Amino acid sequence: MRLTTSRKWIGRKWRPRLATVVVAILIMVMALPLVGLFFFRLYENQLIRQTEAELIAQGAAFAAIYAQDVRDAGIAPDKLGAEMPQGGGDASRSANPGRSIDPGYRPIEPRLDLASDTVLPTRPAAVAATADPALTAIGARLSGILDATQKTTLAGFRLLDPRGVVIAGRGEVGQSLADVEEVREALAGRHASALRLRIPDQPAPPLYSVSRGTKVRVFVALPVAVDGRVAGVVYVSRTPNNIVKHLYGERGKVTLAAIAILGGTLLIGLVFLRTVSRPIYALIDRTQRIAAGDRGAIRPLDHHGTYEMAELSAAFLDMAEKLQARSDSIQTFATHVSHELKSPLTAIQGAAELLRDSGSAMDDAERRRFSNNIVTDAGRLNLLVRRLLELARAENRAPSGESTSIGAVLALLPIDNRLAIRVEAGGDLTLRMSAENGAIVLANLLDNSARHGATQVSVTAANAEGRTTILVDDDGAGISPSNRARIFEPFFTTRRASGGTGMGLGIVLALLKAHDGTIRLVDSERGTRFEINLPVV
Structure with missing residues (x-):
């Protein structure tokens, strides 16, 4: 509706078509010899x-x-x-005083x-x-x-x-x-x-x-x-x-000159049509098809014409792909959020209705059990909302330009009696992110390791080819092959019963992307190994 309104507003003022402007310019080009003549x-x-x-x-x-x-x-x-x-x-001689002429000659120039x-x-x-x-x-x-x-x-x-x-x-x-x-x-x-x-x-x-x-x-x-x-x-x-x-x-020569001018003008028009006008109209058609929901239209043009048009087309299609991916992500995310919030809300509603309808017929033990269920599910809802806020902050957090080291990041982490953390190498390497953001990344990885039975985590960092690589290893139960492809999906967790929300790794991924970094799961002989990659300062 907004696009339609915008197009109607644009259409109120007359504007020449590109072809009209080109034809007018070509006519002026052809007329220049006559104007001079x-x-x-x-x-x-x-x-x-x-x-x-x-x-x-x-x-x-x-x-x-x-x-x-x-x-x-x-x-x-x-x-x-x-x-x-x-x-x-x-x-x-009077017209050209500086000219050297034999005194015996008296040339007269027109x-x-x-x-x-x-x-x-x-x-x-x-x-x-x-x-x-x-x-x-x-x-x-x-x-x-x-x-x-x-x-x-x-x-x-x-x-x-x-x-x-x-x-x-x-x-x-x-x-x-x-x-x-x-x-x-x-x-x-x-x-x-x-x-x-x-x-x-x-x-x-x-x-x-x-x-x-x-x-x-x-x-x-x-x-x-x-x-x-x-x-x-x-x-x-x-x-x-x-x-x-x-x-x-001189009509013969004039005719040949006119043919040459006309042919050159038509050639200019043909080149302009092929290199500028046609790709623009093709890109407009792609825009309309993509706006109508045609996913097949997100592909390169058949003919770009010029380097600038190719760059414009590539940038536009890249934007369309990102918007489509963002739309799909939002749709999937909304589905997950509604599912995750629905379960505890349903449990809270059911327990509250039982407490209301049972009245004095329910003994104290049952009343306490239902009340505990309400408190537990309300706590889960609170945790989900906090994790959603953390994910939103991670996705929208711009790099601050600060730098830190792994040692400084570990010093900010709260003491976790479940894990023993050891820095194998690179503890003093500089990371291109603030200590606070680094602490959020490591805290979520350590919490994920502890929930999967790990007791020890080792951190190794090194610089290579303009990037800093950080390996985080634990001795936990590891991740099954069937779940390896889904671990970064929001709300995916195998520890829901123990309070897992499935948001931790999603927060880590979003925060690293904001700092031009990546994270991936790599093979290891024991437990789980994550590889983090960040630009060198």
Whole structure:
């Protein structure tokens, strides 16, 4: 009833099943790559950097060609632009001051970052302007190269003179882009890159909303240096690859990766199911069967899965076995107690009823005999109750941590004229129990020997393999083979007529168990021999 009530109380609050928690965790594991891909946008940022690097490389090539044409044309320095800043606008050198680079090289590394750079508005429209005819002629010669390159790279090229006027490029030749932020930087001799909102020239697919990169365009402006002055600007732009489009292009690899992730997740789930979930449910089933009284359920699980689950199962089954043994012991003990108490109570009741009903018809001798019977049986009941209390104390007595010796134990025993006690060896050995508890053990063994006709008892003690062994021998009548297996059972005695209760050896056994000790009956040539085993101090 209490278990049922507890289960109902537990059921009031919803709790997820273990399988639900595992499935949720596995779904999160599978979603992690997508989270990193679309929300942290690591891969998308890499596409931006890749596009910037490509534009820098293409722009640097055209800058070198344009610079050579300016030199070959012999254009006067006063027609060129601002002086190049010291270091030639080397962006990588300013970004990496500790890096050792040959002065003849001016590498430019991509530095755009979706997470930190501001996306600028769409590029401002060009305005009408006039370009230098000599530079316009150079631009006309390079226009064919720019157009052919654009068809392959899909990048937009603009070649600007020192004032920012377009001299080569589709649709904007003769117009000025000097007011564009990145162009202004380049005209001042500094390389500049920017992210701008693109002007869509085709309908955006639905999945564009998950990728910021599809809405932006990368712009790179590279100054062209001739004799230390800005001879013009190569202005290059391109829309980076859309992440969804790129993944679609790599759909074979993406499919294999998805299969690998799904397979790995299912494998994790299978391992978890076999090693954790299934043993737990099996243990729950065993618990319910044991609670219902199925003794056959107290056996190891068919599959434990993990070391910890095996330990948990073993501990649980060990607890179930001990509880079952304790239950059986209590049931047997209750049966014995009721039997032992019933006999004297019945005798007392019968004698009392005879005394009451007989009245004056009973002579003094009979009255005295029945009264003596009542006193004797009442004394036996009193003795049984005291022995039961002693047994309860022995079973619940925890080790005190004290130690003593056999000599000290014998000194506490009352003088018993029935027995002569001799210590053969080990009288000064230290025992891991208090002198009081040791006296209870020996007193019960000596009383048992005296009741079986012994006149002499010898005690021998020795240490071996971390344990103390004590042999208690007597010269009594001994124990018959038929009774040897039952001597430690509560209430078993062959001396009931002489006042034996059958509790003495049970008290000794319980007290020694409480001190991690044992006692057993061993063979001897004469009388009875008990072997006591205790841990060494």
